[in-house]
Amino acid sequence: MIRFAFPLCLFLFLLIFSIGAQGQVDTVPKVIWKVNRIDLGTILEEQGLQTVEFEFTNTQDSVFVIRDVWQECGCTTVDFTRDSLVNGDSGVIKISFDPTSAAGYFSKLIVVKGNLLGAEDSLYLEGISIPYPSDVNRAYPVTQGVLGFRLKKVNMGDVFDNEPKIKYVEFYNKGENLLDQETFRSQTPPYIQISQVQQFVRPKERGLLMIRYDGALRKDLGYFEDLIPVEWENVAGSQIKLELIADLFEYFPPIPRSDLNEVPQLFIVQKEIDLKEISSRSVVRRSVTLTNKGHQVLEIRKIQGNCECLVIEAPKDQLQPGESMELSLVLDPMGRKGIDQRNIYIFSNDPVNPVQLIVMKSRIE
The missing domain is CATH 2.60.40.10 (Immunoglobulins)
Known part of the structure; x- marks a missing residue:
C-alpha cells in the first residue's frame, strides 16, 4: 500500500498542474476590437464597392501578427496591417463589399487568425443591397x-x-x-x-x-x-x-422570472366582443372589465381605437393591486355596412404585455 502513495501524489500534482495550465491558456486575452460588427445600411448597386475599417489593438505582451483572414464569399476583398504589433499597437482590417453580388439583406462573416494561441476573431458586415431594376x-x-x-x-x-x-x-x-x-x-x-x-x-x-x-x-x-x-x-x-x-x-427591459408576480399585470376578461348583426341606425354600448392582477400600481398610458365611430371612456388611468374598472365602448355604425371590425389598443406599464388588443366584431345591416 505504501509504495503506491508517491506515484499517486505525483499523478494528482500533474493533473492539477495541467488543469491550471489549461486555465491560463483559456484566459489569454485576444486582441481588442473597436467594433466587430458594422452595418452598411441600405446600398444601391450603382454605388459600387463599399469599404469599411475594423480597428483593433494588441493588448498582449507578445508580438501579434495577422496570419490569415478568411472570407465567407468572393463578394468581399480584404486588406490588413501586416506589421508586427507589440503591446499597445493598433492595426486596421479594410473590408470592401461588392453590392452587385447580393440582393436584399446580407450578413457576411470574416474570420481573423493571428499568430498567438487563441487569437481568432469573427467580424460581421451587414446591410441591405438593392439591385438596379430592369424597368x-x-x-x-x-x-x-x-x-x-x-x-x-x-x-x-x-x-x-x-x-x-x-x-x-x-x-x-x-x-x-x-x-x-x-x-x-x-x-x-x-x-x-x-x-x-x-x-x-x-x-x-x-x-x-x-x-x-x-x-x-x-x-x-x-x-x-x-x-x-x-x-x-x-x-x-x-x-x-x-x-x-x-x-x-414604450420599451421595457426583460425582467427576471422571480419578479413576474411583483410587476403590474393588466388582465382583460373579454378580448373579443362579437356584436353579431346590428343596425346602422342604432348606437351600440358595451363594457369590458380591466383588472390589475399584479402587486404594483397599473398605469393606463393610453387607449386608442382605430375609428372615429368608436368612443372609449375609462373612469381612471391607474389601478391599485387587485382593483378593477369598467371600460366603456360606444359604437356608432351610421354610414357603414357589411362585416366590420373595430380594434381597441390599451397601452400600460405592464412590462410583460405593454400593449393589449380588444376586438369588436359585427355585421352591419
Whole structure:
C-alpha cells in the first residue's frame, strides 16, 4: 500500500498542474476590437464597392501578427496591417463589399487568425443591397414631382422610445436637374430628421433618403401618420410631401422570472366582443372589465381605437393591486355596412404585455 502513495501524489500534482495550465491558456486575452460588427445600411448597386475599417489593438505582451483572414464569399476583398504589433499597437482590417453580388439583406462573416494561441476573431458586415431594376418606371411607380418612389407611404414600422429608428428610402430622379445634398431641405417636427445620403443624385439615377424617427421625443404611443414637406432649393418639381406612418411603443427591459408576480399585470376578461348583426341606425354600448392582477400600481398610458365611430371612456388611468374598472365602448355604425371590425389598443406599464388588443366584431345591416 505504501509504495503506491508517491506515484499517486505525483499523478494528482500533474493533473492539477495541467488543469491550471489549461486555465491560463483559456484566459489569454485576444486582441481588442473597436467594433466587430458594422452595418452598411441600405446600398444601391450603382454605388459600387463599399469599404469599411475594423480597428483593433494588441493588448498582449507578445508580438501579434495577422496570419490569415478568411472570407465567407468572393463578394468581399480584404486588406490588413501586416506589421508586427507589440503591446499597445493598433492595426486596421479594410473590408470592401461588392453590392452587385447580393440582393436584399446580407450578413457576411470574416474570420481573423493571428499568430498567438487563441487569437481568432469573427467580424460581421451587414446591410441591405438593392439591385438596379430592369424597368425603372415599374420599380418606382409612385411619382411625386420629379421623383419616383416604390410606395406611396414610408412605413417606419415599430418605433420604441429607447432608441431612434432609422430607415432608408429609395427614390429615382426622373427630372433633368442634379439633386445636391447641400440644397436639400425638409420641414420636420423635432422627432423626425431627414437627409440625403449621397452628395449628388444625377438625372436618371437613384438616391437614398435617411429618415430618423425618435420615439422618445414624440412622447406618445400608438399609430401615427406624418406628412413631411421636402424639397431641393431651386429645382422645379422637387417640392413633395413624404407620408410617414409609425407604431410607437414604450420599451421595457426583460425582467427576471422571480419578479413576474411583483410587476403590474393588466388582465382583460373579454378580448373579443362579437356584436353579431346590428343596425346602422342604432348606437351600440358595451363594457369590458380591466383588472390589475399584479402587486404594483397599473398605469393606463393610453387607449386608442382605430375609428372615429368608436368612443372609449375609462373612469381612471391607474389601478391599485387587485382593483378593477369598467371600460366603456360606444359604437356608432351610421354610414357603414357589411362585416366590420373595430380594434381597441390599451397601452400600460405592464412590462410583460405593454400593449393589449380588444376586438369588436359585427355585421352591419
